[in-house]
Every structure is written in structure tokens, then in C-alpha cells.
Amino acid sequence: MKIGLYFGSFNPIHTGHCIVAHQMAYQTDLQQVWLVVSPQNPFKPSNGLLNEYHRLHLAKLAIQGIDRLRATDIEFHLPRPSYTIDTLIYLEEKFPQHEFSVVMGSDGLQNLHKWKNAETLVQRTDFYVYPRPGFPLSTSLKANITAVNAPLLDISATFIRDQIKAGNDIHYLVPEPVREEIEKNGYYR
Ligand SMILES: Nc1ncnc2c1ncn2[C@@H]1O[C@H](COP(=O)(O)OP(=O)(O)OP(=O)(O)O)[C@@H](O)[C@H]1O
Numbered sequence: 043m044k045i046g047l048y049f050g051s052f053n054p055i056h057t058g059h060c061i062v063a064h065q066m067a068y069q070t071d072l073q074q075v076w077l078v079v080s081p082q083n084p085f086k087p088s089n090g091l092l093n094e095y096h097r098l099h100l101a102k103l104a105i106q107g108i109d110r111l112r113a114t115d116i117e118f119h120l121p122r123p124s125y126t127i128d129t130l131i132y133l134e135e136k137f138p139q140h141e142f143s144v145v146m147g148s149d150g151l152q153n154l155h156k157w158k159n160a161e162t163l164v165q166r167t168d169f170y171v172y173p174r175p176g177f178p179l180s181t182s183l184k185a186n187i188t189a190v191n192a193p194l195l196d197i198s199a200t201f202i203r204d205q206i207k208a209g210n211d212i213h214y215l216v217p218e219p220v221r222e223e224i225e226k227n228g229y230y231r
């Protein structure tokens with residue numbers, strides 16, 4: 043099966059993430075998209091990061107009922123911070139029957155050359171990229187990129203965390219079960 047690995051902190055998962063995952067799973071040749079919740083992104087600070095099991099639970103709530111989407115804790119059991127090349131190699135060994143690609147927003151392309159073993163990564167796997175406002179679909183690396191033609195989504199987890207801290211309502215910015223879970227537990231206040 044052709045599977046897209048969609049890596050992220052998902053702190054928290056939001057409507058932008060869900061649309062990206064859904065478009066990739068239903069408008070490209072990918073047959074499934076797995077949301078890989080990264081416990082610790084190598085480029086991002088760990089402060090303000092909700093516990094990874096809570097982030098995974100929110101991701102599962104967000105995709106429930108969508109056949110081609112999965113959320114996985116695979117990086118919880120791998121060394122930290124989470125490097126994509128390591129996770130990819132691990133998954134290729136564990137699931138030799140599948141073909142894995144990487145799904146990302148176009149902001150990720152800007153820093154791709156700084157990722158661990160970037161040259162090896164782009165030789166080893168294809169990239170499916172969703173446009174993000176302000177970030178062109180280009181990289182200095184020789185990567186095989188499939189771009190989707192889909193609406194720009196100017197939503198970020200940072201914006202959502204800021205809204206919650208300010209006491210503002212986040213209806214529609216995140217799926218409803220995610221909003222309810224965040225509110226019930228007082229996350230990000
Ligand atoms: N609105 C969006 N449009 C396209 N891609 C997105 C969007 N939001 C997130 N992504 C992509 O989702 C992946 C995971 O992103 P991440 O979990 O860091 O979310 P974020 O909203 O960028 O978070 P933060 O605001 O905390 O930095 C990245 O590949 C990122 O490019």
C-alpha cells in the first residue's frame with residue numbers, strides 16, 4: 043500500500059492539519075495517510091508542548107470515522123528528538139509490504155536541507171506537499187515533490203494556543219470533538 047507519513051507536533055491538531063491529511067489521502071495516489079505525532083520536533087522548543095499521549099488522543103478524535111486516516115504513536119518509542127529519516131527507516135523495516143512517502147506543508151520545505159541526513163532522505167522517499175501561505179513550493183534539494191492544488195489554510199497551532207490563552211472561543215478552528223476535549227481538560231490555558 044502507498045502510505046503518506048504526515049509528521050507533526052499536532053499541538054494541538056487543527057482544521058488545517060485535517061484538511062491537509064484528507065486531501066492527500068483522497069486526491070492523490072496515496073491510499074492512506076498516517077499522522078505521526080512527534081513527541082519532540084528537533085527544531086521546536088519543548089515548553090508549551092502538551093503531553094504526547096494527550097496530543098495523540100486529540101489526533102485520534104480528529105480523524106475518527108475517516109477511513110484512510112490513522113494516527114500513530116510510533117515515535118514515542120524511538121530516540122528523541124524525532125528525526126524523520128530514523129522513523130522512516132524503522133517503518134520501512136517493520137512494514138516491508140508498504141511504500142512510504144512524506145506529507146508536509148510547504149513551510150517544511152524551507153528547512154528541509156537542515157534535516158538529519160537530508161540528502162539521503164530525499165533520495166529514499168517522495169514528498170507530498172500542501173501549499174502554506176507565505177511559503178513557496180521550492181527547496182534547494184533534488185527532491186521528488188507532488189504538490190496538491192487545494193485551498194490555502196492560514197491556520198496554525200500557535201494561533202489556536204494563543205486564542206485559548208486569551209480566553210477566546212476556538213469553534214471551527216479545530217474539529218468539534220477536539221475542542222470539547224481541550225475545553226474539558228483545560229489544555230493550553
Ligand atoms: N495551515 C496549514 N497548511 C498547510 N500545512 C500545514 C498547516 N498547518 C500545519 N501544516 C503542516 O503540518 C505539519 C505539522 O505541523 P505542526 O504540527 O508543527 O503545526 P503548526 O500549526 O505549524 O504548529 P505551530 O504553530 O505550533 O508551529 C507540518 O508539515 C506543517 O507544514
Ligand SMILES: O=C(O)c1ccc[n+]([C@@H]2O[C@H](COP(=O)([O-])O)[C@@H](O)[C@H]2O)c1
Pocket residue numbers: 049050051080082083084085124125126127149150156157158
Ligand atoms: O528529521 C529532521 O531532522 C526533522 C527536522 C524538523 C522537523 N522534522 C519533522 O517534521 C515534522 C513537522 O515539522 P514542523 O517544523 O513543520 O512542525 C516534525 O514533527 C518532525 O517529525 C524532522
